[in-house]
Amino acid sequence: MLIVENLRVNYGAINAIKGITLLVPQGSIVTLIGANGAGKTTTLRAISNIIKSSEGSKVLYDSKDITNYPAHKIVEMGLCQVPEGRLIFANLTVKENLEMGAYLRKDKQNFSKDYEFIYSIFPRLKERIKQPGGTLSGGEQQMLAISRALMAKPKMLLLDEPSLGIAPLLTKTIFEKIAEINKTLGMTILLVEQNANLALSVASYGYVLETGEIILEGPAKELESNPEVRKAYLGEA
Ligand SMILES: Nc1ncnc2c1ncn2[C@@H]1O[C@H](COP(=O)(O)OP(=O)(O)OP(=O)(O)O)[C@@H](O)[C@H]1O
Numbered sequence: 001m002l003i004v005e006n007l008r009v010n011y012g013a014i015n016a017i018k019g020i021t022l023l024v025p026q027g028s029i030v031t032l033i034g035a036n037g038a039g040k041t042t043t044l045r046a047i048s049n050i051i052k053s054s055e056g057s058k059v060l061y062d063s064k065d066i067t068n069y070p071a072h073k074i075v076e077m078g079l080c081q082v083p084e085g086r087l088i089f090a091n092l093t094v095k096e097n098l099e100m101g102a103y104l105r106k107d108k109q110n111f112s113k114d115y116e117f118i119y120s121i122f123p124r125l126k127e128r129i130k131q132p133g134g135t136l137s138g139g140e141q142q143m144l145a146i147s148r149a150l151m152a153k154p155k156m157l158l159l160d161e162p163s164l165g166i167a168p169l170l171t172k173t174i175f176e177k178i179a180e181i182n183k184t185l186g187m188t189i190l191l192v193e194q195n196a197n198l199a200l201s202v203a204s205y206g207y208v209l210e211t212g213e214i215i216l217e218g219p220a221k222e223l224e225s226n227p228e229v230r231k232a233y234l235g236e237a
C-alpha cells in the first residue's frame with residue numbers, strides 16, 4: 001500500500017532523514033519507533049509532502065508515485081495524517097470538528113453511518129458532541145483527532161505519536177481502539193511512536209529510527225524481545 005524508498009530530508013545543512021526505506025502492506029499496522037528528534041515527524045511530513053524530500057527519494061502509494069504530488073491531492077487520494085499534538089479546533093464543538101474532517105466529501109448521505117461507527121469506538125465523544133474541542137482532556141482530544149481523520153474516509157492513516165502527553169490508562173484504550181479500527185475497517189496504518197511497548201503490541205512489523213536512519217527492523221514480536229530494543233526503548237538495563 002505504501003512504499004517509501006531511499007527517503008532523504010534536509011533542513012538546510014542538517015540531514016534529518018538519511019535515506020530510509022519502509023514498507024506498509026495493505027491492511028496492516030506498521031510502526032516506526034524512535035526517540036525525540038529521531039526524525040519520525042519529519043518522515044510523516046515528507047510522505048504527505050508537507051515538507052519536500054531530497055532528489056532521489058521515492059514515495060509510492062497505492063502503486064502511484066506521489067513523491068511530487070501536492071499535499072492536498074495526497075489527502076484526496078485517501079492518505080490522511082493525524083498530526084503530533086493533535087491540532088483540533090479548540091473553539092469548535094466535537095461535532096463541528098468531525099464535520100471539518102468530512103469537508104472534502106460529497107456523499108453527505110453516508111455521514112450518519114460514520115458517526116455511528118465513531119461513537120461506537122469512542123463513546124466518550126458521543127457524550128461530548130456539543131462540548132468545545134479545547135475543553136476535552138488530552139486523551140479525548142486524541143480520540144477526536146483520530147475520528148476527524150476517519151470522517152475523511154481515508155484508505156490509510158499516518159498517526160504521529162498518539163500516546164503523547166496522555167495518561168497511561170487512556171493511552172492503552174486509544175491503542176486498543178487503533179487496533180479495532182484496523183481490524184473493523186481494514187484500515188492500513190503507519191504508526192509513529194516513542195512508546196515502543198504500546199506500538200509493538202498493536203503492530204505486525206516495526207522499524208527503529210535513530211538520527212534519521214533505520215537501525216533495526218523486523219516483525220513486532222521479534223523487536224519486542226530484541227535486547228537492543230528492550231534496552232533503548234523498553235526501559236531495561
Ligand atoms: N523545520 C525544521 N528546521 C530545522 N530542523 C528541524 C525542523 N524540523 C525538525 N528539525 C530537526 O530534525 C530532527 C528530527 O525532528 P523530528 O521532529 O522529525 O523528530 P521526531 O522523531 O518527530 O521527534 P519527537 O519525538 O520529539 O516528536 C531534529 O533534530 C529536529 O531538530
Ligand SMILES: [Mg+2]
Binds near residue numbers: 040041042084160161
Ligand atoms: Mg515528532
